[in-house]
Amino acid sequence: MDAPTPSYLRRWPGLAEAVAASRPRRDHAALLASLANVPDLDGARVATWRGDRWLQRRKVYRPDGTLVADDRDVWLAAEVASDGGNAHTTWLRLKDAGYRITKCEITDLYLVAGDHAGDPAGFIQGEVALEHEILERELFEPRPWREPLVLRDLLRDDGPMLPAEQIVAVRPDAYRLRRFIDVKAWLDVADALEQVRREAFRERHYRVTNSEEPGRESIQTADEVFPGWDAFPAKHRRYFSDWQRSSAGTARLCNHWILDLTDWTDAKGERTLTLIPQWAFNRPLAKVDASKGSDYEFYGRLQKLDRRVGVTFGWFFYALHGNRVKGDAIERVIRAAEAGTIVLPEHDYRVLKDWEASPYGF
Incomplete structure (x- = not known):
């Protein structure tokens, strides 16, 4: 059938x-x-x-x-x-x-x-x-x-x-x-599957022991063992949300990224949808090394990448996937913004801080 x-x-x-x-x-x-x-x-x-x-x-x-x-x-x-x-x-x-x-x-x-x-x-x-x-x-x-x-x-x-x-x-x-x-419809299906997985995880119970009190144990829920585990959406949803609420949101995402979308069901009948963004930029793009230069020089290279691809804050999404910008660039931008050596819009800073609290990538 x-x-x-x-x-x-x-x-x-x-x-x-x-x-x-x-x-x-x-x-x-x-x-x-x-x-x-x-x-x-x-x-x-x-x-x-x-x-x-x-x-x-x-x-x-x-x-x-x-x-x-x-x-x-x-x-x-x-x-x-x-x-x-x-x-x-x-x-x-x-x-x-x-x-x-x-x-x-x-x-x-x-x-x-x-x-x-x-x-x-x-x-x-x-x-x-x-x-x-x-x-x-x-x-x-x-x-x-x-x-x-x-x-x-x-x-x-x-x-x-x-x-x-x-x-x-x-x-x-x-x-x-x-x-x-239909990408929006694909995300709706992925969200529904993610909700089922999260509900199943939330219902788990764990037997917890205390090394300082041998023989004493307790039964705890997933929320008690892993507090805040569900504070953020799944990464397939965060990707679009972070685009929309950051400076990148002024650009049309599908003009700059395409999506590798898969949908498969394993032998046990468990269905999985995966998303991997792929940049649509078809010209050479220099790597940005977070270990080189002053904060000002380093951030200037990220802004140069943004201008080349035509998306403000676009460097962040290249850090989520690919080899042009590494994840440590995000951490350095956060440190530089907090030190006052670069100026970062508040809405972009919030996206970076959320990533720092719960990193994700593809």
């Missing part, structure tokens, strides 16, 4: 087909045009992209360019089965036939749409894969250090790369719609 569609996913009839029919261009004009007349997606734009993935599935071609199979793994399993399960026989039969396999490189495009309306989470995030599929290498290594004996060996040991002039596209580049997520 198929799992129900999560409530935060947005779907529109015919959109996947319209996206797939769009002709890829550097400016993605056709893709954006396919969204222009879709309710809630007008004004969508590409916020950023990531190009470090590829499909595990590989196609198989003959030397003359004829497609043999859409899935190398499935095809090889069938070939081994036809040889009575003897993978070595299959390898001997196919290794000199000149078969070639593809690699489908994927650039993930992140699109955002929505008017924000004062809520940093008030937007829809779309994920579209741009596929570039090429003939990449030979099916088998012709002279392996150990000849394959089982199917796993055939699947693990890819052949050598083809010469550069033979690495060609096997089809035009194409878009593939992955999903559109």
